[in-house]
Amino acid sequence: MEAFTPLRPHAKTHLVFLFFYPCLSVNPCVFTETCRYPLGMSSGQIQDEDISASSQWSESTAARFGRLDSDNGDGDGAWCPDIVSEPDDFREYLQVDLRSLHFITLVGTQGRHANGMGNEFAQRYRIKYSRDGKNWVGWRDRSGRQVIEGNKNAYDAVLKDLEPPIVAHFVRFMPITDPSMIVCMRVELYGCEWLDGLMSYSIPDGHQMIYRGLDVFFNDSVYDGTLAESRLTKGLGQLTDGTWGLDDFLHSHIHGVWPGYDYVGWSNKTFPKGYVEMIFDFDHIRNFTSMKVHCNNMVSRGVRVFRQVTCYFRSGSDWEADPVTFRPPGDDMSHGAHFVPVPLRDRTARSIKCRFHFGDQWMLFSEVAFQSGSAVYNTSLLSHKQGPPANTPPDDPTHKVDDSSTRILIGCLVAIIAILSTIIVIILWRQVWLKMLEKASRRLLDDELTARLAVQTQAFSLHHSSLSSVGGSTSMYERVYPLRADYQEPSRLIRKLPEFAQSSEHLGKLRQPGGSDSAPHYAEADIISLQESSDSSTYSITAVNMSLITGADSSMREFPREKLTFKEKLGEGQFGEVHLCEAEGLRDFLDEELSAEGNQESLLVAVKKLREDANKNARNDFLKEIRIMSRLRDPNIVRLLAVCVDKDPLCMITEYMENGDLNQFLVQCEFCPSCDFLFCSYTQLIGMAVQIASGMKYLSSLNFVHRDLATRNCLVGKNYTIKIADFGMSRNLYRGDYYRIQGRAVLPIRWMSWESILLGKFTMASDVWAFGVTLWEILTLCKEQPYSQLSDEQVIENTGEFFRNQGKQVYLPKPLCCPDGVYSDLMLSCWRRNAKERPSFQEIHTQLMESVAEQMGDA
Numbered sequence: 001m002e003a004f005t006p007l008r009p010h011a012k013t014h015l016v017f018l019f020f021y022p023c024l025s026v027n028p029c030v031f032t033e034t035c036r037y038p039l040g041m042s043s044g045q046i047q048d049e050d051i052s053a054s055s056q057w058s059e060s061t062a063a064r065f066g067r068l069d070s071d072n073g074d075g076d077g078a079w080c081p082d083i084v085s086e087p088d089d090f091r092e093y094l095q096v097d098l099r100s101l102h103f104i105t106l107v108g109t110q111g112r113h114a115n116g117m118g119n120e121f122a123q124r125y126r127i128k129y130s131r132d133g134k135n136w137v138g139w140r141d142r143s144g145r146q147v148i149e150g151n152k153n154a155y156d157a158v159l160k161d162l163e164p165p166i167v168a169h170f171v172r173f174m175p176i177t178d179p180s181m182i183v184c185m186r187v188e189l190y191g192c193e194w195l196d197g198l199m200s201y202s203i204p205d206g207h208q209m210i211y212r213g214l215d216v217f218f219n220d221s222v223y224d225g226t227l228a229e230s231r232l233t234k235g236l237g238q239l240t241d242g243t244w245g246l247d248d249f250l251h252s253h254i255h256g257v258w259p260g261y262d263y264v265g266w267s268n269k270t271f272p273k274g275y276v277e278m279i280f281d282f283d284h285i286r287n288f289t290s291m292k293v294h295c296n297n298m299v300s301r302g303v304r305v306f307r308q309v310t311c312y313f314r315s316g317s318d319w320e321a322d323p324v325t326f327r328p329p330g331d332d333m334s335h336g337a338h339f340v341p342v343p344l345r346d347r348t349a350r351s352i353k354c355r356f357h358f359g360d361q362w363m364l365f366s367e368v369a370f371q372s373g374s375a376v377y378n379t380s381l382l383s384h385k386q387g388p389p390a391n392t393p394p395d396d397p398t399h400k401v402d403d404s405s406t407r408i409l410i411g412c413l414v415a416i417i418a419i420l421s422t423i424i425v426i427i428l429w430r431q432v433w434l435k436m437l438e439k440a441s442r443r444l445l446d447d448e449l450t451a452r453l454a455v456q457t458q459a460f461s462l463h464h465s466s467l468s469s470v471g472g473s474t475s476m477y478e479r480v481y482p483l484r485a486d487y488q489e490p491s492r493l494i495r496k497l498p499e500f501a502q503s504s505e506h507l508g509k510l511r512q513p514g515g516s517d518s519a520p521h522y523a524e525a526d527i528i529s530l531q532e533s534s535d536s537s538t539y540s541i542t543a544v545n546m547s548l549i550t551g552a553d554s555s556m557r558e559f560p561r562e563k564l565t566f567k568e569k570l571g572e573g574q575f576g577e578v579h580l581c582e583a584e585g586l587r588d589f590l591d592e593e594l595s596a597e598g599n600q601e602s603l604l605v606a607v608k609k610l611r612e613d614a615n616k617n618a619r620n621d622f623l624k625e626i627r628i629m630s631r632l633r634d635p636n637i638v639r640l641l642a643v644c645v646d647k648d649p650l651c652m653i654t655e656y657m658e659n660g661d662l663n664q665f666l667v668q669c670e671f672c673p674s675c676d677f678l679f680c681s682y683t684q685l686i687g688m689a690v691q692i693a694s695g696m697k698y699l700s701s702l703n704f705v706h707r708d709l710a711t712r713n714c715l716v717g718k719n720y721t722i723k724i725a726d727f728g729m730s731r732n733l734y735r736g737d738y739y740r741i742q743g744r745a746v747l748p749i750r751w752m753s754w755e756s757i758l759l760g761k762f763t764m765a766s767d768v769w770a771f772g773v774t775l776w777e778i779l780t781l782c783k784e785q786p787y788s789q790l791s792d793e794q795v796i797e798n799t800g801e802f803f804r805n806q807g808k809q810v811y812l813p814k815p816l817c818c819p820d821g822v823y824s825d826l827m828l829s830c831w832r833r834n835a836k837e838r839p840s841f842q843e844i845h846t847q848l849m850e851s852v853a854e855q856m857g858d859a
């Protein structure tokens with residue numbers, strides 16, 4: 001029976017790799033450098049049903065979305081596991097079933113970018129693999145390290161050479177997770193099909209040679225099975241790693257390894273019978289024509305090719321009686337290390353046991369490969385994979401692997417390489433030209449933009465002296481361009497910023513505000529503050545809701561909705577109305593001490609209801625907000641008490657904050673040094689900022705990025721207690737604070753850092769930027785919108801100036817009641833161009849506390 005399995009078609013389409021790894025024809029050669037075909041995560045050749053995971057954060061971040069370079073489909077751009085309770089426990093994994101054994105030399109990982117809406121990635125991960133789906137092995141590099149450095153951002157793919165490569169049917173990517181962090185991954189595997197079918201080999205442990213005082217180790221250092229009683233069993237290792245040794249066994253292809261590294265070897269002194277026994281187990285019964293053994297042959301150092309080999313065959317439980325014996329032709333010292341072909345005479349077997357007899361004191365092997373049917377099965381001999389022509393006589397013991405067909409193949413490869421080199425040179429040459437042209441046009445464009453912004457800056461500085469005093473930007477340019485008709489088109493403006501060129505995909509989506517009033521109501525404010533973007537076309541309320549809501553987390557318990565008594569409407573948000581309700585028995589239900597209005601049993605709560613006509617995106621985001629809030633517990637974060645998600649309308653029950661949102665609260669306030677009701681003193685205002693900083697400090701300790709910190713998203717309770725809210729949405733009321741993207745999503749650009757706007761980067765440091773703006777709002781009692789004199793387009797242009805950092809950026813001015821120190825040391829430091837130079841929330845909190853202490857001291 002012909003056992004040969006061709007490479008998958010997609011593997012053949014990536015011949016370009018051969019160009020980069022031309023050593024195929026050079027001897028000695030390293031096969032791992034040619035076997036690097038993408039195995040089909042990106043291209044979709046690997047089917048959705050073959051990708052699974054330990055858990056998923058939501059239906060839209062299921063395992064099937066974990067495909068490298070694939071942002072499309074109905075998902076949220078990557079696989080994201082659920083948050084785990086124990087840090088670094090490697091419990092979470094994304095599993096790929098390759099449907100057959102593969103030789104894997106390279107892996108690639110990427111985070112969740114989702115066109116700038118995601119910023120989750122795995123900084124470190126491990127790999128586990130299995131050949132039978134039952135026994136799993138943790139991959140280790142040649143130094144024994146298991147942890148692989150992963151991604152540094154959400155968009156770049158990071159490739160990692162698996163040194164040593166692995167032979168696997170199933171591979172698991174195991175991100176290092178943290179209870180507080182959402183980690184997302186997209187992956188690809190590179191390699192080729194492992195046609196040998198060799199599942200494991202069993203050999204005696206290698207020996208150590210002392211050569212002129214030098215320790216030479218011939219152990220199988222990458223063997224992935226077990227070692228017991230000086231025998232290695234149930235694994236694969238150096239004999240199948242696609243790397244074969246040099247003539248001088250003291251040297252190696254691999255950098256920085258010990259002498260003898262490439263070889264597994266034995267001294268005849270410990271084998272009284274004069275032979276070394278090896279057993280090879282295969283995936284199924286095969287028809288073997290030959291075996292090729294790469295042997296060292298340094299006769300001068302007592303190393304020689306085996307003198308004789310006798311192979312036994314087993315298809316069932318017993319070894320067959322008639323072995324095949326073969327004696328290699330007499331070699332001499334002129335032969336270096338080489339493959340010795342051993343004919344196996346079309347014997348059928350699932351296991352082969354070979355006894356290699358010493359030809360000298362030492363016997364050193366670096367690779368063993370098998371040919372079943374008419375094909376060579378060890379992919380490490382890819383160059384010979386075509387097998388002999390149909391009329392080729394059976395394997396001849398003297399047959400050498402370097403036959404004429406190899407030469408023809410090499411000739412073809414050289415021709416392909418030459419063609420590819422020409423194409424690449426042409427492409428590179430074109431790119432250099434384009435770059436030069438682009439540079440020239442960008443210089444022109446920069447001048448134009450600078451001049452424009454100078455004009456605008458001048459214009460609004462005339463109207464608003466405080467702004468201009470901070471920005472300090474006056475026209476210093478001789479060339480002044482009148483505003484053209486297209487000026488109001490923000491996407492064009494942004495596209496002209498040099499930084500836009502870096503992130504054209506992200507910013508290319510910006511469009512004019514108000515340009516799509518027909519966009520759905522809900523769509524006006526999604527994506528902003530969630531850690532994930534919204535969407536799940538496969539969302540189903542009954543099934544998924546409960547799986548999302550019922551988890552290990554007790555804070556997400558279902559509360560009987562009939563026990564909620566409506567009192568009054570508190571407000572309306574994107575999801576629907578927020579009601580003040582009395583929750584009967586909630587105190588007992590929560591089984592904890594809660595201070596609240598109302599009688600002993602009932603509790604006043606705020607109930608946020610999802611409007612009944614909400615689409616599936618809104619439902620999904622509503623549930624995501626529940627998931628996020630249920631995991632947060634801090635005095636300055638609004639607490640989710642319970643949920644009602646058994647049927648429509650979905651409700652979340654949160655603690656009631658008597659004084660509504662901070663923006664509305666402050667708008668009604670007047671500033672006075674010593675405060676009364678509706679009058680706020682500096683100390684009270686800064687006390688509010690301290691609480692927000694404290695809440696943010698908690699979020700940052702969890703690596704949680706809020707993305708939409710602003711006074712409108714903070715709530716005020718009794719005694720000026722402030723709590724951060726809105727982990728999902730913004731509100732209609734504040735529509736003007738947001739800038740529309742693609743009619744679907746909007747961005748709070750006046751609170752966003754330059755890198756969030758231009759590069760789509762949301763980090764703790766961009767939250768710090770938003771905190772600076774929030775502090776500014778507080779100290780101006782929310783009497784005006786940040787940069788109120790600038791249009792949205794001008795705000796974005798100003799962002800470009802922050803990026804250019806030529807001193808032309810306009811900062812928010814110092815609020816009247818703000819001490820100089822708080823403005824210059826704190827507020828301005830939140831808006832530093834370099835995100836790393838911005839203070840942490842810990843530092844902000846401390847600084848604000850000190851400011852409060854100072855004020856108290858003064859008073």
Ligand code: ADP
Nearest residue numbers: 571572573574575578606656657660729730731
């Ligand atoms: P959404 O997130 O759907 O946009 P919000 O959470 O912003 O809705 O709520 C809308 C309004 O309801 C808020 O401006 C506030 O006045 C009121 N509100 C929301 N939650 C509470 C609460 N826990 N306590 C008191 N009022 C609240």
